[in-house]
Amino acid sequence: MKTTTKIVSIVLFFAVLVLAISSGNQKAEWKGKIETEKGVKVIKNPEEPPYGDIELEIEEDMVLGSEKDENTMFYRVWDIAVNNQGDIYVLDSGKYRIQKYDKDGRYVQTIGRQGQGPGEFERPTGLYLDKKGNIYVLGLSKIHLFDRQGEFVKSFVPQGFVTSFVPDGEGNIITTSYVRAERMRNFGVLVMNPDGEVSKKIAEFPGIPLIKGGWTLAHDYTPLLRIAAVGDKGFVYGYPLEYKLYRANWSGENILIIKKR
Helix, strand or coil: CCCCCCCCCEEEEEEEEEECCCCCCCCCCCCCEEEEECCEEEEEECCCCCCCCEEEEEEEEEEECCCCCHHHCCCCEEEEEECCCCCEEEEECCCCEEEEECCCCCEEEEECEECCCCCEECCCCEEEECCCCCEEEECCCCEEEECCCCCEEEEECCCCCEEEEEECCCCCEEEEEEEEECCEEEEEEEEECCCCCEEEEEEEEEEEEECCCCCECCCCCCCCCEEEEECCCEEEEECHHHCEEEEECCCCCEEEEEEEC
16 A cells, blocks of 8 residues: 655645735835946845835646655655746655656656666755756765756766755856865855866855864754856855845856845
């Protein structure tokens, strides 16, 4: 008998933003500033939003998941990605696999399985697609690469401990990784080549103090550096304690900074 107590239904929502402006029909006035610092445009936002509170109206768009279909039974959904054609990829960390569905939610294929061999996963925690449709999976100590058809290409061990990354579509990846510093384990934004070797450091942020033996005292509330792709134009990264977002091109050059004034 199949166990159905740990089934997660993936629900994709279409959100409609309703902006409530307290001033009636008057246009809200933005009170921030736009300046240029060292050749980079900096947007400084005020503490109070110009439109007041934002209310969301949620409408159900699609549901995936059924206890009667093995291909839509999930144990621990860890990540979801969508390609340019609308195909949906679901990383099920509990079952060590990626489930692919078309834009209408029909099952297409399964990618990967548990193990240590080619195309097999140990504790997969990240799913990424590049602009060519190639599939990257972040595992326990490796990054796995599949082509757009889901065929295994290669695995490589990245230099340092990677927490997340975005692929640039040319084989390189921009990662958020731990960077060793004096009595600290900092967070860095690094560029790695197709073999996982660091070729450039874009930024570094203060991280977690080291204790005796080189261990850290990280917990669920530890601020973490985050990164996300912005279409095929570049990426954005931010560290929560700074209240800033940095938008950069694929060369790692900041082209825009958004911050709280």
